Amino acid sequence: MKPSPVPAAPDPAGGPAGTDTATDTGARPAAGRSPGRVTLRSDLRASVPDGLIALLVTAAVFALIYARIKAKTSSTVSVMPFMADAGGFWMYFLSQAFGWTALLWAWTTVVLGLLLSGSTPRWLPMSAPRLERLHRTTSLNTISLISAHALLFAAELVRHDTARWNSAVWTAFVEAFVPGGYDSGTGRWAMPIGQAALYLAIPLGLLFYVRHRIGPRTWRVLHRFVIVVYVLSVWHTLLYGTNVWYDGWFRTTVWLLQLPIAALLLGRLLLPARRSERLARPGAHTGPAAGWALRFTGRFAAAAVIAALLAILVSGNDGGRSVPPEDTSSTHNHD
Numbered sequence: 001m002k003p004s005p006v007p008a009a010p011d012p013a014g015g016p017a018g019t020d021t022a023t024d025t026g027a028r029p030a031a032g033r034s035p036g037r038v039t040l041r042s043d044l045r046a047s048v049p050d051g052l053i054a055l056l057v058t059a060a061v062f063a064l065i066y067a068r069i070k071a072k073t074s075s076t077v078s079v080m081p082f083m084a085d086a087g088g089f090w091m092y093f094l095s096q097a098f099g100w101t102a103l104l105w106a107w108t109t110v111v112l113g114l115l116l117s118g119s120t121p122r123w124l125p126m127s128a129p130r131l132e133r134l135h136r137t138t139s140l141n142t143i144s145l146i147s148a149h150a151l152l153f154a155a156e157l158v159r160h161d162t163a164r165w166n167s168a169v170w171t172a173f174v175e176a177f178v179p180g181g182y183d184s185g186t187g188r189w190a191m192p193i194g195q196a197a198l199y200l201a202i203p204l205g206l207l208f209y210v211r212h213r214i215g216p217r218t219w220r221v222l223h224r225f226v227i228v229v230y231v232l233s234v235w236h237t238l239l240y241g242t243n244v245w246y247d248g249w250f251r252t253t254v255w256l257l258q259l260p261i262a263a264l265l266l267g268r269l270l271l272p273a274r275r276s277e278r279l280a281r282p283g284a285h286t287g288p289a290a291g292w293a294l295r296f297t298g299r300f301a302a303a304a305v306i307a308a309l310l311a312i313l314v315s316g317n318d319g320g321r322s323v324p325p326e327d328t329s330s331t332h333n334h335d
Contacts, residue, residue, distance in 0.1 A: 038136070040209040047137035054101055054141050062097035065243070069093060076242040078323070091159060095152035096243065102145035103237060106201075107257060109138040110230050114264035139205050146198050150176055190240030197232035204229060227265065234258065238319065247320035255312050262309060266302035269295070 068074035069086040076083055076096075083089050112135040116128065124131060154176035161168035174181035179192040204226050211219035237254065238244060244251040312318050 037212065038133075038209070040206070043133070043136050043140060043209075046133055047140045050134070050137045051141045051144065054105060054145060057104070058094075058097045058101040058145070061100050062094050065093045065096055066090070074243065075245045079242045079245050089156070091152055091156040095149050095156060098145050098149040098152060099237075099241075100243075102142055102149055103233060105138050105142040105145055106230055106233055107261070109135060109142055110227065110261055111264065112138065113226065114261065114268055117268050136208070143202055143205050146201060150194075150198060186240055190236050193232050193239065194236035197229050197236060200225065200229045200232070230261070245321055246323045247316075247318060248323075251320045252313065252316065252318045255309060255318055259306065259309050259313075262302060262305045266299065266306060269299045269302055 065074065065076075066086050069077060069084065069089075072084060083092070086093070112131060115124065116132055116135060126134070154172040157172035157175055158165075158168045161171060163171065175191075176182070177195065179195050180188075182188070182191040204222060207214065207219055207222055214222075234254070238251070244254055
């Protein structure tokens with residue numbers, strides 16, 4: 001039997017990594033701010049407190065998932081009845097917990113990135129440099145949480161494989177990390193989506209620390225694809241997360257949490273920090289027509305996403321499956 005994973009988010013998913021100068025973000029320089037180069041080593045040290053909080057959150061989520069499995073109130077038990085044995089599949093539930101924390105940290109990272117990509121709002125409780133560092137540390141921890149999620153899922157596959165250890169490890173590696181290697185049910189699509197989020201999150205996050213080599217302009221262009229990583233992470237979650245498999249408030253809440261990101265993205269596109277990114281009238285536009293069309297499409301797409309999210313929330317039609325009858329042993333088996 002193959003348990004199906006929830007979010008490989010980040011996942012990252014995730015929006016690794018941050019910015020440290022007004023030149024990189026388009027933000028206004030903060031008073032008394034030093035533009036010294038930020039290193040990966042310094043940010044890894046700074047990420048320790050944030051990482052400890054992430055572990056505490058993961059432990060709390062794991063305890064909640066475990067308790068719901070034992071009480072048979074979790075949707076996971078409806079999807080895969082054999083997982084009612086909480087002790088037998090504890091590693092899978094821990095993978096779930098890391099996945100949910102990864103998605104939460106990715107959400108935070110993307111929100112911080114969008115807040116910092118323009119003029120920093122005055123109402124924020126932290127200065128711009130501190131917010132930028134927090135953006136970078138949550139980014140690094142998002143990558144770690146996504147990796148833990150994927151590795152624990154692979155370890156669970158190895159633990160329940162009766163083949164020889166080398167064969168079990170290879171099979172788990174293929175199913176957890178090779179696109180197309182997991183061929184069970186919805187996982188044929190959901191797993192490659194999650195893997196794509198993971199494999200994009202890592203380089204997009206770490207490229208920040210070599211932006212002086214690739215050039216700030218190249219880095220800015222690549223960094224904008226972080227939003228794609230996050231979309232893939234949420235898509236993977238909604239498609240394959242057994243905790244949000246069915247219609248209901250929990251699945252709708254996941255949709256609801258996307259509204260702030262869509263609104264911030266639309267605001268960033270409508271009021272860009274750089275004059276060159278502003279959308280002039282077609283006749284007044286001096287650059288290539290393709291550039292104007294791309295900027296217009298981005299703004300239209302962001303507005304359309306907000307409209308779609310509002311429609312989902314108002315209608316309650318969140319794309320979940322209908323809750324099955326009590327006996328699901330013959331109708332909800334992933335194999």
